[in-house]
Amino acid sequence: MPDIGIAQPPIDRPVLEVENLGVRFRRRGTDVAAVNGASFSLQRGETLTILGESGSGKSVSLKALMGLLPGYAEVTGKVWLNGQEILGLPAAALAKLRGGSLSMIFQEPMAALDPVYTIGEQIAETIVQHDHVDHRTAMKRALGLLEQVKIPSAARRLKNFPHEMSGGMRQRAMIALALACSPSVLLADEPTTALDVTVQIQILLLLRQLQQELGMAIVFVTHDVGAAAEISDRIAVMYAGRFVESGTSREIIRTPRHPYTEGLLASTVHGGMRGTKLETIPGSPPNMARLPPGCAFAPRCRHTVEACRRDEIPVTISPTGAMARCVRAVESVPA
Amino acid sequence: MSSTLALDPRDRGGPAQPLLRVDNLKKYFPVRGGLLNRTVATVQAVDDISFFVKKGETLGVVGESGCGKSTTARLLMRLVEPDAGAVVFDGDPVGMEHGISVNDMRRQMQMVFQDSYSSLNPRMTMAESVAYAPRMHGLGRKEAYDRAEGLLAQVGLNPRQYARRYPHELSGGQRQRVNIARALALEPRLVILDEAVAALDKSVEAQVLNLLTDLKEKFNLTYLFISHDLNVVEYMSDRVMVMYLGRVVETGPVEQIYRHPRHPYTRALFASKPTLDPDRRTNEMPLTGDPPNPINPPSGCRFRTRCAFAEAICAEKTPILGAPLDGDDDGASPHLVACHLPAAQRMSMAATGGRHA
Numbered sequence: 001m002p003d004i005g006i007a008q009p010p011i012d013r014p015v016l017e018v019e020n021l022g023v024r025f026r027r028r029g030t031d032v033a034a035v036n037g038a039s040f041s042l043q044r045g046e047t048l049t050i051l052g053e054s055g056s057g058k059s060v061s062l063k064a065l066m067g068l069l070p071g072y073a074e075v076t077g078k079v080w081l082n083g084q085e086i087l088g089l090p091a092a093a094l095a096k097l098r099g100g101s102l103s104m105i106f107q108e109p110m111a112a113l114d115p116v117y118t119i120g121e122q123i124a125e126t127i128v129q130h131d132h133v134d135h136r137t138a139m140k141r142a143l144g145l146l147e148q149v150k151i152p153s154a155a156r157r158l159k160n161f162p163h164e165m166s167g168g169m170r171q172r173a174m175i176a177l178a179l180a181c182s183p184s185v186l187l188a189d190e191p192t193t194a195l196d197v198t199v200q201i202q203i204l205l206l207l208r209q210l211q212q213e214l215g216m217a218i219v220f221v222t223h224d225v226g227a228a229a230e231i232s233d234r235i236a237v238m239y240a241g242r243f244v245e246s247g248t249s250r251e252i253i254r255t256p257r258h259p260y261t262e263g264l265l266a267s268t269v270h271g272g273m274r275g276t277k278l279e280t281i282p283g284s285p286p287n288m289a290r291l292p293p294g295c296a297f298a299p300r301c302r303h304t305v306e307a308c309r310r311d312e313i314p315v316t317i318s319p320t321g322a323m324a325r326c327v328r329a330v331e332s333v334p335a
Numbered sequence: 336m337s338s339t340l341a342l343d344p345r346d347r348g349g350p351a352q353p354l355l356r357v358d359n360l361k362k363y364f365p366v367r368g369g370l371l372n373r374t375v376a377t378v379q380a381v382d383d384i385s386f387f388v389k390k391g392e393t394l395g396v397v398g399e400s401g402c403g404k405s406t407t408a409r410l411l412m413r414l415v416e417p418d419a420g421a422v423v424f425d426g427d428p429v430g431m432e433h434g435i436s437v438n439d440m441r442r443q444m445q446m447v448f449q450d451s452y453s454s455l456n457p458r459m460t461m462a463e464s465v466a467y468a469p470r471m472h473g474l475g476r477k478e479a480y481d482r483a484e485g486l487l488a489q490v491g492l493n494p495r496q497y498a499r500r501y502p503h504e505l506s507g508g509q510r511q512r513v514n515i516a517r518a519l520a521l522e523p524r525l526v527i528l529d530e531a532v533a534a535l536d537k538s539v540e541a542q543v544l545n546l547l548t549d550l551k552e553k554f555n556l557t558y559l560f561i562s563h564d565l566n567v568v569e570y571m572s573d574r575v576m577v578m579y580l581g582r583v584v585e586t587g588p589v590e591q592i593y594r595h596p597r598h599p600y601t602r603a604l605f606a607s608k609p610t611l612d613p614d615r616r617t618n619e620m621p622l623t624g625d626p627p628n629p630i631n632p633p634s635g636c637r638f639r640t641r642c643a644f645a646e647a648i649c650a651e652k653t654p655i656l657g658a659p660l661d662g663d664d665d666g667a668s669p670h671l672v673a674c675h676l677p678a679a680q681r682m683s684m685a686a687t688g689g690r691h692a
Contacts, residue, residue, distance in 0.1 A: 053536040054507075152624070166625040167400070196399035196563065198607040198622045205620055223536060226609025230616055249613040267541035269566045270611055271593070278545050278570075281538040284506050 013083060014041040015184045015217050016065075021077035023057070023064050023241075032288045034060045036241040037077070042185065042217040047208075049220045049228040049249070052238035053264075055285055058221045061238075062187045065219075066104050067094045082184060100130045103178040107190040109170035113162040119146070119173045120158035126180045145176040148213075149206060168199035172206070179210065186211075188220045192227050204230045225268050229253055237261045240286055240296035247322030257324040260297045295326070303328055343555060345443065345524065346390075348426045353387035354525055354557050355411070355444075360384050360420030362403075362410055366630060376630050380406040382581040383420075385656075388525065389667070393551070393558040395572030395589065397565060397604070399626050402578040404561045408529045411559070412446050413437045425524075442472060445518035449530035451510035455502040461487060462498035465517045472521060486516040489553075490546060508539035512546065519554065527559045532567065544571065565608050569593050574668055577601050580629050580637040583656055587670030597659060597672045597679040600638045636675065648675050 023035040035057040042048055052058040064075045079087045081102055089097065106112040114122055123145060124138035146154035149172040162170055171191060178186060192200040208231060211218055220231055228235055229249060236246035237258065245258035256262045263281035283300040286292065292299060298308040307327050316329040362381040365374040381403040388394045396404045409415040411422060421428055424443065428434030448454040455464055465483035470476065484494035490512040502510055511531065518526055532540045551558060560571050568575060569589060576586040577598065585598040596602045606621035622641050627633060633640045639649040656673040659680045672679050
């Protein structure tokens with residue numbers, strides 16, 4: 001396999017395997033290659049963070065897995081969930097999957113929840129749909145879910161409409177909804193970005209705890225290195241629709257090998273940087289409709305050599321399984 | 336720095352006089368409802384806050400959503416009329432008979448908003464947007480456009496390439512540079528940055544922060560830097576003011592606030608900050624719940640409903656922002672805290688109450 005993003009850990013079969021995922025938006029003369037061959041796999045109970053800036057293709061990747069992209073999007077590659085191939089499933093099968101063994105939480109719970117139904121109704125509806133139980137049983141399970149995500153006075157909150165809740169509470173309600181049918185994989189698209197810091201850490205801790213209790217795998221998408229450090233086992237850094245580097249969160253944060261990861265970490269303001277000039281990555285992310293050949297980061301990279309602009313960049317995998325897609329990484333690894 | 340400031344012909348009170356002083360500023364927004372659309376409640380957005388900004392410094396304002404930091408900025412710019420309180424700009428009360436007019440104040444005080452796109456007119460080119468205010472304030476067309484092009488160059492946008500572009504043709508970071516250029520077009524002395532980098536990607540955020548630091552030096556600016564990002568505020572500010580539900584709970588020099596926070600809210604806020612270290616993850620929630628609704632804030636200390644140390648007095652009496660008992664008050668930048676607790680009043684005890692005990 002030429003394009004392995006992350007080396008697979010040699011335990012039993014992963015719950016989620018993604019091979020060479022590609023997404024292309026072709027419409028009215030525009031042709032945007034949003035995701036260009038992303039591969040990863042996840043074990044039960046593992047959290048992988050996809051870290052990237054806006055337009056890097058991280059959210060589009062999640063939506064592709066969930067089958068939420070519009071009809072004109074061309075999705076290529078292979079995705080196995082619990083051993084079942086799920087890309088290109090017919091609508092009915094997909095509907096069964098979504099909210100069942102695969103579910104997703106979003107940045108904006110207000111947009112993800114239905115404003116005209118109570119929280120309880122929405123959770124119960126999902127349970128009735130997937131598990132074919134009666135409404136009363138479903139409501140009882142909904143109550144249990146709200147308690148599980150630590151919503152205070154859950155019985156009363158069950159009868160609340162989304163607008164009657166605070167931001168953090170809505171986020172918890174959305175997590176409860178996503179967990180309704182005990183998914184094996186939870187896709188989380190920037191679920192903490194719109195929250196205040198004191199609430200953000202609560203949600204991160206909640207996700208970590210729920211994961212331990214339920215053993216689900218999480219794909220967590222964020223642009224926030226801080227959130228990534230708090231929640232992930234492994235981090236994959238995405239740039240221009242490709243993973244440029246991946247490894248354990250320790251490897252990525254302590255010893256990044258790709259210049260983009262280095263730049264991203266250096267330009268993230270943290271304590272004790274007062275009085276120093278911030279290191280920046282010059283320029284801005286590339287136009288996804290006109291990606292340069294070779295390494296997409298080459299125009300902004302200070303180490304660019306001729307080979308970077310020419311052809312496909314080889315992937316280097318370290319003995320620990322960390323991946324880097326950089327010409328320099330090849331040189332630095334002893335043969 | 337004070338010597339260059341004294342050269343500013345607009346300077347009035349000398350370097351020791353605060354550029355901006357705010358006394359007992361207050362804004363309650365009515366909440367209307369019911370059949371007759373009567374006022375049914377009030378949002379106490381900003382409730383009796385006082386602070387000052389010294390010449391040439393950056394005052395950082397932090398707090399969670401609903402704490403009143405953006406309303407404060409809008410009150411200062413008079414985009415919203417205050418219910419009570421006084422704003423004094425370099426010794427001149429704003430909008431008073433014996434002071435300066437709101438218009439004159441705005442010439443010296445400008446603002447940059449979070450959303451770079453909605454704060455630019457989509458039908459105006461970059462040069463037109465930047466030149467607009469100088470033209471309104473009486474500058475000729477040619478001079479105004481020359482100034483606009485000069486400013487675009489100052490913020491790192493080549494005027495030849497960008498002056499004739501429209502907002503939708505620029506990236507978020509570039510648009511925010513234009514907003515900064517526009518804020519500087521009237522040669523203000525104070526710039527209010529209301530979450531000015533919050534919507535930018537990290538790599539772009541760092542570029543804009545560097546730009547702001549350079550411009551501050553070049554144009555002798557004073558900043559009021561509002562942000563929810565604790566790391567960015569620490570990086571940018573000389574002094575910091577922490578707000579909670581419309582009130583100031585703690586203020587002081589940045590090192591004091593970040594190394595020895597005294598107020599339980601400030602401490603919880605800092606403890607909520609992601610550690611950026613996979614081996615030292617946060618394992619306990621510093622605070623539970625969301626900030627309460629500012630419509631019916633708790634009596635006394637507004638933080639008491641989420642405070643682990645709250646006592647009876649906290650519900651009865653509103654704590655006053657004042658120097659703690661063992662305050663190392665140097666007069667010019669005092670560390671003030673609004674808390675009844677002895678732990679906040681005395682540093683020795685405050686230190687043991689921290690997270691890394």
